[in-house]
Amino acid sequence: MKKFLITLSVLFFCGILTAQSDLDAFRFSQTQWEGSARFMGAGGAFGAVGAEYSALAINPGTIGLYKRHEVTLTPLVLDVQKSNTQYNETNMQAAKTSYMISNAGIVLKANTREESKWNGVQFAFGFNRILDLNKRFAIDGFGNGSTITDNFIRNSSGLPSGLSEDNLGAWWTYLTDYDTASNSYSSPFTGKNVKQKELTTMKGGIDEMNFSLGANYDDKFYMGLTVGVPFIHYEEIRTYSELDENKEVDALAGLDIRDNLSVSGTGINLKLGFIYQPVDFFRVGIALHTPTYYGGITDKFQRTITSDYDIGDGAKYECPENFFKYKLYTPLRAIGSIAFMLQSRAFISVDYEYTDYSLSQLYSKDYSFATENEEIQAKYGSAHSVRIGGEVFVTKSFLLRAGYNFISNPYKDKNINNAPMHQGSIGFGVRTSGFFFDMAYVLRFAKENYWMYDPTLVNASQNSYRTSKIVATIGYKF
Numbered sequence: 001m002k003k004f005l006i007t008l009s010v011l012f013f014c015g016i017l018t019a020q021s022d023l024d025a026f027r028f029s030q031t032q033w034e035g036s037a038r039f040m041g042a043g044g045a046f047g048a049v050g051a052e053y054s055a056l057a058i059n060p061g062t063i064g065l066y067k068r069h070e071v072t073l074t075p076l077v078l079d080v081q082k083s084n085t086q087y088n089e090t091n092m093q094a095a096k097t098s099y100m101i102s103n104a105g106i107v108l109k110a111n112t113r114e115e116s117k118w119n120g121v122q123f124a125f126g127f128n129r130i131l132d133l134n135k136r137f138a139i140d141g142f143g144n145g146s147t148i149t150d151n152f153i154r155n156s157s158g159l160p161s162g163l164s165e166d167n168l169g170a171w172w173t174y175l176t177d178y179d180t181a182s183n184s185y186s187s188p189f190t191g192k193n194v195k196q197k198e199l200t201t202m203k204g205g206i207d208e209m210n211f212s213l214g215a216n217y218d219d220k221f222y223m224g225l226t227v228g229v230p231f232i233h234y235e236e237i238r239t240y241s242e243l244d245e246n247k248e249v250d251a252l253a254g255l256d257i258r259d260n261l262s263v264s265g266t267g268i269n270l271k272l273g274f275i276y277q278p279v280d281f282f283r284v285g286i287a288l289h290t291p292t293y294y295g296g297i298t299d300k301f302q303r304t305i306t307s308d309y310d311i312g313d314g315a316k317y318e319c320p321e322n323f324f325k326y327k328l329y330t331p332l333r334a335i336g337s338i339a340f341m342l343q344s345r346a347f348i349s350v351d352y353e354y355t356d357y358s359l360s361q362l363y364s365k366d367y368s369f370a371t372e373n374e375e376i377q378a379k380y381g382s383a384h385s386v387r388i389g390g391e392v393f394v395t396k397s398f399l400l401r402a403g404y405n406f407i408s409n410p411y412k413d414k415n416i417n418n419a420p421m422h423q424g425s426i427g428f429g430v431r432t433s434g435f436f437f438d439m440a441y442v443l444r445f446a447k448e449n450y451w452m453y454d455p456t457l458v459n460a461s462q463n464s465y466r467t468s469k470i471v472a473t474i475g476y477k478f
Contacts, residue, residue, distance in 0.1 A: 020299065020326055022375040025360040026410070027133070028206065028232055028265075028294070029330035032421075033058060035103040035128040036074050037473040038391075041427020041440030043403015045389030047337030047351040048275055048285035053105040054128050056212045056226055058335060058351070059287040061273035063122045063214030064222025066107050072126075072475035074103035080468045083137040085450075087196075087461040090141035098203060102129040103473065105210070117218040124212040131206040133234055137463050139198040139452065144459075147194055147242060148257070149175050149187035151453040156185045166303055169317035173307040175255055188252045195243040198452055204234040204263075222275040230292060232265040240452065256306040265297030265328075273335075285337035291359070294328040326367070331359035346392035353385040357410050383410040391429075399429040401440070421446045427471075434476050442469040 033044045035054025046055035050065030053072050079098045084091060105126020112118045152170035156163055160171050160178050170176045176185045207230070214224030238259040244252065273287035302321045308314040332355075339349035357380035362369040389403035405423035427440030444467040449460040 020324065020362060020369070020372065022372050022379055024263075025328060025330075025362050025372070025376050026357055026380055027234075028131075028263075028297075028328060029292075029355075029357055029360045031130050031206075031333075032132060032407075033128070033130055034077075034132060036072055036475075037427055037438035037440040037471040038401065038429055039103075040442050040469070040471050041401035041403065041425050041429075041438065042349075042389035042391050043387045043405055043423075043425055045337070045339075045349040045351045045387040045403060047273075047287060047335055047349070047387075048283040048339035049341075049347055049349050050222065050275060050283075053107060053124065053126060054103055056105075056124055056210050056224070057128045057130060057208060057228065057271070059273035059275065059285050059337060060212050060214060060224030060226040060271050061222045061275040061285060061287065063107065063124055063212050063224040064120075064216040064275065066109050066122050066214075067120070068477045069109055070105075070107040070475060070477050072103065072105050072473060073101075074471060074473040075101055076470070076472040077102045077129075078470040079132065079134055081135060082466045083135070083463060084466075085137050085139050085461050085463045087139045087141040088144055088459055092138040092140045094136045094138040094199070096134060096136035096201065096203075098134045100129065100132075100205075102471065103127070119216040119219055122212075122214045122216075122224075124210065124214075127207050127209045129205055130208045130230065133202050133205045135200075135202045135465065137200055137450070137465075139196065139450075139461050141196060142193050143196045143242070145191055145193060146196075146458045147187065147189040147192065148196075148240065148453050148458075149189045149242075149255075150457050152176050153185045153187055153190070154454065154457070158183070165319055165322075166305070169303065169305040169319065172317045173255070173305050173315040174252070175305070175307055188249050189242065189244075189255075192244065192248045193246055194249075194254075195245045196241070196452065197243070198238065198240045200236065200238045202234070202236045204232075206230050206232050220277050222277075224273050226271040226273075228269045228271060228289075228292070230267045230269070230294075232263055232267075232294070232297065234261075234263040236261040251309055251311070253308045253310050255308070258304045260300075260302045262300040263297060265294045267292040267294035267328075267330075269293070275337075281341050281343075283337075283339045283341065285335075285339075287333075287335040287337075289333040289335075291332050292328075292330040294330075297326055297328055299324045299326075324364075324366075326362055326364040326369070329359075329361045329363070331356050342392075346390065348390045349388070351385075351387040353387075354382065355385070355410075356382045358382075358412075379412060379416065380410055381412040384408040397431045399431065401425075401427040401429065417449045419446065419448045434478055436473075436475050436477070438471075438473045438475075440469075440471040442471065443467070444469075
C-alpha cells in the first residue's frame with residue numbers, strides 16, 4: 001500500500017532528473033577529423049597542402065590553393081568496430097557495423113584581374129564528419145561482492161517518497177528495502193557474488209556544415225575563413241543485468257536496467273587559417289578555431305528497472321521520458337602544419353593540433369552545473385594530436401597515399417584513464433583531367449577504462465577498440 005501512495009511522486013522526480021556530466025562535455029568537445037577518402041588515406045595531414053575540401057574544416061587557408069571549381073562526394077564509409085573488454089578476469093567481445101556519408105562539398109573559384117597579384121577568390125559550401133561516435137562493448141563477469149544495488153543504497157536516505165528517480169525505482173521494484181526503525185536502506189544482493197552483464201551500443205556523431213571563403217595572393221600567401229555549424233546526433237542504449245547464478249540470494253533472482261539516451265544539438269564556430277609558401281617545395285600553415293558554442297543541446301532520457309524472482313512475477317518501474325536542455329562551450333584549437341611538395345608529384349606533410357579540454361563548460365538556465373564544471377577542470381587537460389601523411393603519383397593518373405594519426409591521453413590523472421588513440425591509413429586515387437575517384441582504408445586503435453556505476457563500488461573494465469573503415473569518394477573538377 002505504501003508504494004501505491006507515492007506513485008504520483010514518481011512523475012515529479014522523473015521531470016527533474018539531469019543526467020549531464022563532465023563526460024558529456026568531453027564527448028562532444030572531441031574531434032576525429034574525417035571526410036573524403038583522399039583526406040583520410042593521407043592521415044588528414046592537409047593543413048599546409050591545400051586544394052582538398054575536407055581540409056577546410058582544419059585550415060580554411062587551404063581553399064586558396066584551388067585553381068578550378070570542384071564537386072566532391074563521399075557516399076561510402078563502411079565502419080566495422082570490434083571491442084574487447086576485460087572485467088574481473090573475464091573477457092568479452094562485441095562488434096558493430098555502420099554505414100555513413102562523411103563528406104560532400106562544392107568549391108567555386110572566381111578569377112581576378114590579370115594585372116593583380118590576387119590570383120583568385122574561392123568560396124566553398126558542404127559538410128564533413130568531424131566525430132564518429134559509433135561504438136559497442138559488452139561486459140560479462142562476477143562482481144566479487146559488488147552490486148549496483150549498493151549504489152542505490154548509498155544514494156538513498158530519508159523516506160522513500162523523497163528519493164530521486166532511479167533510487168525510487170530500485171525501491172519500487174524491491175531491489176532495496178526501507179527499514180523505518182533505523183531509517184536506512186538495504187538490499188538482498190549486498191555482499192553476494194552476483195553475475196554482472198552490460199551491453200552498451202552507441203551510434204551517431206557530429207557532422208559539420210562549412211561555409212568557407214578564401215583568397216590567393218601572388219601564389220605565396222593563402223588565407224581563408226570558415227564558419228562551421230556542427231550538428232550533434234547521438235544515441236546510446238545501455239542494458240545492465242545482475243543474476244544470482246550461485247543461488248546465494250533468497251527469492252530475488254536478478255535485475256535488469258535499460259537506459260535510452262538521445263542527444264541532439266546545433267552549434268557554431270569560426271576558423272581562420274593561413275598558408276605561406278616561401279619557396280616552391282615548402283609550405284607552412286597555421287589555423288585557429290574559436291570555441292564551438294552549442295546554444296541548445298537536448299537530452300532525451302528514459303530508464304526502466306525490472307526485478308525477477310524465483311517464484312512469482314517480478315516488478316517493473318518505467319519512468320516517463322525526461323527532456324533536458326543545456327548549453328556547451330568547447331575549447332579552442334590551435335593547429336600548425338608544414339608540407340614538403342616534391343615537384344608536383346608527391347608531398348609529405350605534418351599537422352600538430354593543441355586542445356585543452358579543461359576549458360569546456362556546461363551551462364543551463366535551470367541548473368548551475370557548478371559541480372560538473374569543477375570536475376571538467378579537475379579531470380581533463382591538454383591533448384596533443386599529430387597527423388602525418390603523404391601522397392605520390394605512381395603514374396600520370398594513379399596515386400598512392402599513407403598516413404598516421406596520434407592523439408595523446410586527455411586525462412590529467414592516468415590512473416583514472418590512459419586513453420591515447422592511434423590510427424593508420426592507406427589509400428589510392430585515380431585522376432583524369434576532370435573526374436577523380438579515391439579509396440582509403442583506415443585502422444584505428446583506442447582504449448578506455450569504464451565503470452558500470454560508482455567507481456568506489458565497482459572495478460573498472462578495460463575496454464579496447466579496433467575500428468576499420470573503408471572510404472570511397474568521387475568528384476569532378478571543372
